[in-house]
Amino acid sequence: MLRLLQLTDSHLHASPDARMRGFNTDESFRAVLAQAMRDPDPAEAIVVTGDLVQDETRAGYERLREMLAACELPVFCIPGNHDAPELMASVLSAPPFQLNGDWQIGNWRLIFLNSYCRGDDGGRLPREELQRLADGLQQENADHYAIFLHHQPVPMGSRWLDGVGLRNADELLEIVDGSSRVRGLVWGHVHQASDRRRHGVRLLSTPSTCLQFLPNSDDFALDSRPPGYRWLDLHANGRIDSRVAWLEEN
Ligand SMILES: [Fe+2]
Structure with missing residues (x-):
């Protein structure tokens, strides 16, 4: 497992004191990471699925690198x-970090897709990423695949948010549907x-380590939920056990 x-x-942000909508994102990230690392069943790797830094600063990425490197685990990052x-790419490409690409471990292969699309809050998988996925799914050495990306490939039921999802989700889902070995998106x-299922594939979205959005809201609105994160247990038989954890007060 x-x-x-x-x-x-x-x-x-560049400054650890910076706030987003009045909320200190650095503080909550540190608290989330500390709580997760205290878990009695520790992680073997960390996956960071985008929107790492808000203000496009090197200092923001460097501080993130410092905090995550202290965990002494492989860290896989994709952009949002x-x-x-x-x-x-310049801050988070050297081990223990890997940007995009994939990771084969045991009979699982994790594929990290880059859905960043310049100038668009929505995402798009360029032809090369779709081809890389299609090729990856043809490999014989993995029994099970989990695919990670920043943007949602299915509607969330929230009008404003579904206006900035994965623009070419149909192309991704067509490739996923063509494989019998994809276990999770x-x-x-x-x-x-x-946490849903589509044709037997687990579909999971994960709360932010800072502020949450109100589910099913037509217009932008914040939820009062605390910072959160997700555990994923990938079993050799292809089963995924997963749960979300929320930051406990103090
Ligand atoms: Fe985002």
């Missing part, structure tokens, strides 16, 4: 709409938890 910790939408992909971006 492989245990993953998913962290998403940390929205850090708020990220600066070139900065991410996991994303960030939506700042809320969801």
Whole structure:
């Protein structure tokens, strides 16, 4: 069994004192990470699914790198709409960090897709990413696949948020539907938890390590839920056990 910790939408800034809508994102990220690392069943790797830094600053990425490197685990990162992909590449590409790409571990392969689309809060998978996924799913050496990306590939039921989802989700889902070995699709971006199934594939979204969005809201609205994160247990038989954890007060 492989245990993953998913962290998403940390929205850090150059200054650790900076606030987003009045909320200190650095403080909540530190608290989330500390709580997750205290868990009696520790993670074997961390996946960070986009919107790592809010203000496109090197200092923001460097502080994130420092905090995550202290965990001494492999860390897989993908960009979100708020990220600066070139900065991410220069700060988060050397081990223990990996930007995009994939990871084969045991009979699982994790595929990290880059849905960043310059100038758009929504996402798009370019042809090369779709081709990389299609090729990856043809490999013989993995029995089970989990796919990670920033943008939601299915509607969340929230009008404003579904206006900034994955623009070419149909192309992704067509490739997923063509494989019998995809077990999970996991994303960030939506700042809320969801857990569904589509043709036997687990569809999971994960709360942000800072502020949450109100589910099913037609217009932008914040939820009062605390910062959160997700555990994913990938079993050798293809089963995924997953749960969301919320930051406990103090
Ligand atoms: Fe996002």
